[in-house]
Ligand SMILES: Nc1ncnc2c1ncn2[C@@H]1O[C@H](COP(=O)(O)OP(=O)(O)O)[C@@H](O)[C@H]1O
């Protein structure tokens with residue numbers, strides 16, 4: 001059990017809308033007013049057809065992009081009222097992101113890649129982050145491989161480095177956009193298990209986009225987007241409450 005209150009509200013969306021190309025002839029609204037609440041304990045899949053708006057929604061929730069309208073609270077803080085510097089700071093401390101392609105830096109070791117987010121903020125990482133990076137690499141099964149460069153690791157191992165990197169700041173929220181889409185089924189299952197483990201042990205809310213029903217079926221909750229609307233939000237949680 002984590003030190004956090006599992007019922008704590010992590011994300012609250014109210015009437016969230018997103019348009020692209022505003023003011024141009026090609027202007028298009030992609031998200032049409034999304035509402036939902038995500039708590040610490042949540043381990044949720046975001047599913048929907050290609051083009052339904054999953055990546056757009058994840059980018060807005062990850063504070064990488066701004067909503068066109070509506071409210072987005074992260075840990076109760078109104079991100080829609082923040083300037084870019086405030087949003088960047090909040091993203092750095094509270095949000096971890098894992099993409100389909102890991103975006104590791106090839107010239108850096110696994111350890112340095114995990115430490116990257118802390119280096120961007122303050123130059124040289126504090127010793128406690130170095131300790132935590134070793135610990136995270138051990139937790140994702142990469143003990144002894146800390147000094148390897150990405151090209152000396154398998155695809156599954158590289159994605160596990162990306163998971164460790166996403167967690168270095170101990171974020172409240174882990175967002176993943178088709179994180180296993182590029183992996184064989186065994187590596188995909190292993191990476192999925194890591195999300196599960198960190199959701200339980202760190203108490204970080206997880207929202208992951210996946211096309212794989214074998215993975216979404218194992219989530220506690222499934223959010224389904226259809227043409228930019230949240231069509232359903234189904235809890236499939238079984239077993240004892242955590
Ligand atoms: N930068 C952009 N500019 C214009 N349209 C975009 C942009 N990004 C995505 N879209 C459009 O928004 C819709 C949703 O895309 P996306 O969020 O990538 O969906 P998904 O991840 O579910 O496949 C699609 O119609 C896509 O073409």
Ligand SMILES: [Mg+2]
Nearest residue numbers: 054055056177
């Ligand atoms: Mg997408």
